[in-house]
Amino acid sequence: MKFTTDIVIGLEIHAELDTQTKLFCSCATKGNQQPNTRCCPICLGHPGTRPVLNKKALDYATKLCLALGSKLTKEIVFSRKNYFYPDMSKNYQITQFEEPIGTGGTITLKTGRKIQLTRIHIEEDPAALAYTHGMKNSDSVLVDYNRAGNPLVEIVTEPQLTSPAEARDFLNRLISVLGYLNIFDITRGIIKADANISLKESNYSRVEIKNISGFKEIEKALTYEITRQKTQLRRGLKITRETRGWNPTSKTTLSLRTKETEADYGYILEPDLSLITLTDELIHLMKKEIPELAQQKSERYQREHKLSKEDADVMSMELELAQLFEKVATKIDPKLAARWLRRELLRVLNYNKKTTKEIQFNEKEIIELLSLVQTNTISETTAQKLMEQLMEKPFSPKEHIKKHNLEQVTNEKEIETLCKETIKEHPQAVKDYHAGEQKSLHYLLGQIMKKTRGKAEPTKTTKILKKELKKKEL
């Protein structure tokens, strides 16, 4: 492959499919957190047991391939990946090797650049390992097979990402698709990744990083590894092709020195599973279940509601937010709605460390609040405060402002009186303003806002205040 960019990144993303039961047995994928309570002879790998594929997992993976434009295989085949490690009781993992469920596909980034996918395949999650005295100092490991056998999809990209920020955008977009398809539980499921990184300066010598767990860690690991390689090169050292592990505690990558290559896994076809044909009927059914996705929504918002690309992208990225926006936009000017949902709702959510899934109020409250803004009944400051309060406990904004007398002061006579009063009370500021001090105007405006608890309509107030100040000048 011929590279031209300074940084080349490829990702292998593992996401857990949100099914009730494991990939090859009927044990629950979630629930009891006590170790080894969701296991059976199949996921424990007892001899003589027989795995049977979960139909839902196949449906979900099929849907994902269709949504990402990945070419579906006609026959579903699984293989055994042989290795001796305590996280797999059978000493092999059932995965897809020779023929993945999907080949190719794309994800379009914020910039419009398309990232090609190599493949999408289904496999089982290994067990969770715990170390009593750290990975290096423990004499043994503690194994919990609750997670072993949970269904995963692995999405492999071509090495086409050019920065950690681009990798983050890629992940955002992938998670958006998984969310829209309702096949991944973002509040519970963890995104795991292996990454390969190479720099132009080292003639694209490829380094792999294994076992990065969690969305935020992926960007951190990539940033660390790029810095490490650049530092090495600046010192005149060579970058060796190797596999490294990400240590989330020390925030560094460490050489793993594994000698295993693909061939050493000794893949064989899994003989215990029956051959499964992906019928046109199933594909047709799954196609019908795919909703309008974020990218299409964004394009539609720009076309129908004349939103900016940025606003449209933010509104469409998450299904919950998009649904809220669409409901609000039937009653409120869509541009105003997008601006408020994007700036204020997301600001308040971030502040409270909540996701859009956790919003307790619905479109009714937002529509009421924004119609008060749209009709100039309340000031932006008041509306911002109400948005914060709504997050704590839903209430009717209309009744609330009546009860607390929060309507915006728009009556010009009233504003004029306020301006006159303020000018009288702050002679020094008036003097400074006349001497050309612009800051004094803001100071006087601030005083008026203080008097009215932020209720004075700012445009009118500024205009009238200037007029009144001019009178004083004469």
Add this chain to the structure above:
Amino acid sequence: MKIDTELIQKIATLAHLELTEEEVKTFKKDFKEILNTFSILDRIDVKGTKSSFRPLEQKNILREDKIKPSLTQKETLSFTKDHKDGFFIGPKTIE
């Protein structure tokens, strides 16, 4: 296929086994004999025969996504003597 010490050692490493020099010698001899025996199969003419990976040609066996009771922790751990606080105890993973 060339059966030498290097190959035996590689297979042993992948299987996490440590072999003495004596054992390597024995395995070298055994490996050769086993491969020789199976080489008879190479003489069979399989032209036009479809490969078969499964003992039974069953198709499209799938399971509904319905939870069935798992084993209890006690039952699960009863298959081993190496367990602690509900966990299996496994071998060290890093040297």
